[in-house]
Amino acid sequence: MAEQAETAVGNWGRWGPEDERGTLNLIDAKGVAAAAHEVRTGQAYALGLPIQREGAPIFDYRGAPQRLTLTSQTDNMFDDFPGGTEVGANEDVLVIASHSITHMDALCHVQHRGKFYNGFDASTFRTHTGAARCGIEKIGAFAARAVLLDLPRFKDVAFLEPGYTITRADLEGCAAAQGVEVRAGDALLVRTGHLDNFRAETSAGREVPFAQAGLGLDAVSFIREHDIAAVGSDNSAIEVIPFDDNVFLSVHIALLVELGVPLMEHLWLSDLAAGMAEAGTYACLLTVTPLPVTGATGSPINPVAIV
Numbered sequence: 001m002a003e004q005a006e007t008a009v010g011n012w013g014r015w016g017p018e019d020e021r022g023t024l025n026l027i028d029a030k031g032v033a034a035a036a037h038e039v040r041t042g043q044a045y046a047l048g049l050p051i052q053r054e055g056a057p058i059f060d061y062r063g064a065p066q067r068l069t070l071t072s073q074t075d076n077m078f079d080d081f082p083g084g085t086e087v088g089a090n091e092d093v094l095v096i097a098s099h100s101i102t103h104m105d106a107l108c109h110v111q112h113r114g115k116f117y118n119g120f121d122a123s124t125f126r127t128h129t130g131a132a133r134c135g136i137e138k139i140g141a142f143a144a145r146a147v148l149l150d151l152p153r154f155k156d157v158a159f160l161e162p163g164y165t166i167t168r169a170d171l172e173g174c175a176a177a178q179g180v181e182v183r184a185g186d187a188l189l190v191r192t193g194h195l196d197n198f199r200a201e202t203s204a205g206r207e208v209p210f211a212q213a214g215l216g217l218d219a220v221s222f223i224r225e226h227d228i229a230a231v232g233s234d235n236s237a238i239e240v241i242p243f244d245d246n247v248f249l250s251v252h253i254a255l256l257v258e259l260g261v262p263l264m265e266h267l268w269l270s271d272l273a274a275g276m277a278e279a280g281t282y283a284c285l286l287t288v289t290p291l292p293v294t295g296a297t298g299s300p301i302n303p304v305a306i307v
Contacts, residue, residue, distance in 0.1 A: 010224075010258030012118050019118055020138040022107050022260020026185040026229045027144045035145035038283045039306050045272040047232075048102040048302030049195070051094075056101050057198055057208075057236060057266055065096035098136070098298040104290045105263040107134035109297045110252045117260040130295025137292040139262055144229055146187040146286035146305060149174040150273045151213075152196075159193025160213035165240045166190065168222040180282040184227035187286050189305075190215065191269040194235040214240035220254045223261060230288070231255060232264030232303070264288065264301065272305050279307050 015025045049056055053064040070091040071077060078084030099105070108131035111122035120133040151166065152159050154174040160166070171190075175182055182188065192213040201208045212235045223231060231238055239251030247253075255261040276282050285306045290299035 009119070010254075011260045012258075017118070019260075020107065020120075020134045021140075022117055022262065023227070023229045024139060024142055024262060026227050027142055028185070031145065031185045032143045035143065035285045038145055038281065039285055040281055041275070041279050041307050043275055043279075043307050045275060045305045045307065046302055047267040047269065047272065047305060048300075049266055049268050051096065051101055051300065055202060057195070058100060059236070062097040062100050065094070065100050068093040068095065096300060098293070098296050098300070099265075100300065102266045102268070102301055102303075103264070103298050104136065104139070104288065104301045105252075105256060105265070105298050106131070106136035106139060106290075106296060107256055107260055107262065109263075110249055110256045112253045112257045115257065117257055126295075130293075131297060132295070135294060136290050136296040136299045137294050139290055140292070141287070141289040142230075143285065143287045144185060144187045145183065146189055146284050147175070147180050147182050148189040148191060148269065148273060148276055148282050148284070148305075149178070149180075150191045150269075150277070150282070152191065152193040153273065153277070154178070157193070159197045162194075162197075162209040162213060163211035163240065163242065164192075164213035165216035165218075165244060166192070166214060167216055167218045169218075171219055171222045178282045182226045182228075185229050186226070187230040187232065187288075188223065188226075188228045189267065189269060189272075189286075190231070190233040190238075191273055192233060192235050193270075194233075195266070195268060196270055210241065212236055212241040214238055215251050216240050216244040217250055217254060218244075220251065220259075223255065224259060228261060230262045230264065232267045234267050234269045236265060238263045238265060264303065267303065272307070275307050281307065
């Protein structure tokens with residue numbers, strides 16, 4: 001049983017004391033069927049970045065992802081099979097951190113005061129087996145109606161200034177300007193333009209600023225009151241860097257730990273934003289499938305948005 005705090009925290013207990021999926025419980029079959037009606041053009045947009053050693057946003061401590069060759073045309077492993085001397089097979093070994101490049105945070109990614117989402121004891125995490133509770137495998141694949149809020153377009157800039165704190169008023173103003181309704185059970189996609197700036201700076205051989213635009217604590221109420229099922233952005237942490245209120249991972253604590261909102265980071269949203277503007281809609285059908293690694297704190301993803 002989950003060890004519940006004496007005082008209710010966010011969504012703890014909302015879907016029962018054993019719940020490990022958080023706000024994804026807000027998505028039901030009826031809502032997914034309705035989301036399919038948002039599709040206007042049938043154009044699919046992959047939101048994942050290329051998985052490569054260089055030219056991708058990577059925190060040094062996570063290490064660059066590696067594609068290593070397991071077998072190639074130089075191996076003679078099929079010689080004993082009929083016709084095997086005429087056939088070769090190329091295979092890879094992938095070495096990648098679960099939170100590298102485009103990925104999803106599981107609800108066990110961050111603990112606060114010894115607790116994961118829903119009051120589960122964070123000390124149950126083990127080096128070799130991972131999280132006993134709220135691992136990425138508990139999220140599973142999901143589809144949902146998604147709303148994209150294109151803040152650079154709303155503010156008529158190429159990208160939000162590094163370190164800009166996105167407020168509730170920003171989100172509300174952008175939604176109103178785009179004429180899109182944010183509904184319970186939606187996935188919220190927030191474009192800051194960070195990856196556009198990242199590509200421009202790296203292409204020019206310049207160092208990318210540490211600071212990034214992102215959600216501040218004031219924006220959490222927008223997510224909570226609209227009953228958002230998942231949040232994704234094109235930046236490294238969803239939240240503003242340096243962290244709001246000078247508290248490390250303050251928005252992660254509010255969303256992952258207190259509300260149980262899964263987070264998707266480093267989404268490539270610029271092509272989707274352009275396609276949506278052309279189609280005259282900022283709502284779409286979104287599909288997300290993390291790798292079901294038992295006990296993992298996150299997973300690489302390649303979400304697909306269909307406009």
